[in-house]
Amino acid sequence: MNRKKKGIFITATGTDIGKTYITALIIKKLRDNAINAGYYKAALSGANLKNRKLIPGDAEYVAAMSGISMPPEKLVSYIYEPPVSPHLAAKMEQYPIELDKIKADFQKIQEQFEIVVAEGSGGIVCPLRMDNQRIMLTDVIKALQLPVLIVADAGLGTINSTVLTVEYAKSAGIEIKGILLNQYEEKNPIHQDNHLQIETLTDIPIIAHVKQHDTNLKLDITTLLQLCGN
Secondary structure, eight states: OOOOOEEEEEEESSTTSSHHHHHHHHHHHHHHTTOOEEEEEEEEOSOEEETTEEEOHHHHHHHHHHTOOSOGGGGEEEEOSSSSOHHHHHHHTTOOOOHHHHHHHHHHHHTTOSEEEEEOSSSSSOEEEESSSEEEHHHHHHHHTOOEEEEEESSTTHHHHHHHHHHHHHHTTOOEEEEEEESOOTTOHHHHHHHHHHHHHHOOOEEEEEOTTOOSOOSOHHHHHHHTTO
16 A cells, blocks of 8 residues: 655754654654654754764664664754754854755655654754844744644643743644653653643643653554654
8 A cells, every 4th residue: 555655743842852762762653563654854963973974863863763774864964063053053064054955855755755754953943044044943844844743841841841832833833733741750740730731721632651761652553643644
């Protein structure tokens, strides 16, 4: 059966929330269910230099965890060494980000996979270029024509950051398919209440809880495929 090429974009309420980890779990879930799922990231800063070659750590991690055989550097359009925001890394290395390259690279990835899970940089308010042009992460999401899933921490403070992320995405005209709570503890009353309040305040469903060290995403494959447009 031939499936249309579909996808989803993973963003987060901030940096180091677990976006890459959950992206890897999503792709692993798809691939474990015989779906040829791939990965794409427009810009990555803080890459590791190995044998005089920049290695995009996020892409390397996702590929290893999910079983993608492509070299990780082929999955990212812009790879920068400085561990700073992509727009600043691009300025420091004098290699500015172009939307046309991102769209062309993403199309090439789409041609090789049934579903592509794209990962953002940092949180939803992430500048990628701030010189004579202004390119924000939201511009990339809209250029790729993908809906988003938002990764949020399950703990204290997440109500504020998640509601603000949702409202910012909505104001940019971006479709939000759902929210995933990372570092979730089933018996923690704060985490339980955060789930309730986030859904009440945003009217966006929390589609999954991810516990620390989970190796499989506890989400029905049919639901996941629907989120990706199948």
